[in-house]
């Protein structure tokens with residue numbers, strides 16, 4: 001079976017449901033965590049907003065609710081999509097990158113953070129935010145929280161700050177693989193569960209065998225699709241991006257080139 005399609009996403013959700021896991025939104029998990037087996041599905045909508053809507057519809061059909069973090073850039077911030085995701089019963093949060101966008105100017109960053117948060121609050125009473133990795137920027141977006149508190153903005157959680165990853169297993173589909181974390185530059189979480197997966201089928205097998213942790217936060221981006229031309233194009237792109245990112249780690253001129261390409265791509 002092809003991986004990272006809506007079909008494989010459905011297989012993953014069904015495996016959790018059959019094994020007795022319940023799904024919570026991030027906001028619920030922080031404020032009123034379930035006892036027992038719980039999964040939080042977090043979707044960072046970095047791009048391809050319409051794919052997010054398809055995932056949201058599938059989840060609704062399967063009877064689960066999850067959390068969608070939208071960026072302010074146009075590839076993510078598509079009002080029709082946000083509205084429909086909210087209608088389907090999911091949580092919406094803000095995927096912030098204000099410090100990187102303000103090139104480290106903290107005052108500018110906190111002002112745009114607040115304005116963007118208020119923008120998303122037109123659609124949903126946003127209570128959680130999650131940093132975007134901004135892999136080519138020298139600024140870590142989380143540095144906002146050295147001088148400000150989430151509660152200053154009526155917020156209850158930020159996945160990288162509010163979750164104890166010794167107790168909650170964290171898994172991400174970065175680079176089209178569950179072990180692609182080696183390609184990530186900033187959104188890295190270390191944990192001591194000793195589990196390593198590459199394909200979704202391996203995750204499903206582990207759930208079926210009862211070896212999957214009791215609590216998990218799973219980050220799935222919007223690259224999951226059943227449209228084959230898009231699936232092939234995205235796999236090629238991720239393949240080159242992963243290799244470029246690895247090269248860039250040790251080679252400043254490739255890092256520069258990569259940063260220029262990313263800046264061009266995201267230009268509003």
Ligand SMILES: [Zn+2]
Pocket residue numbers: 044045046095131132133134
């Ligand atoms: Zn992101």
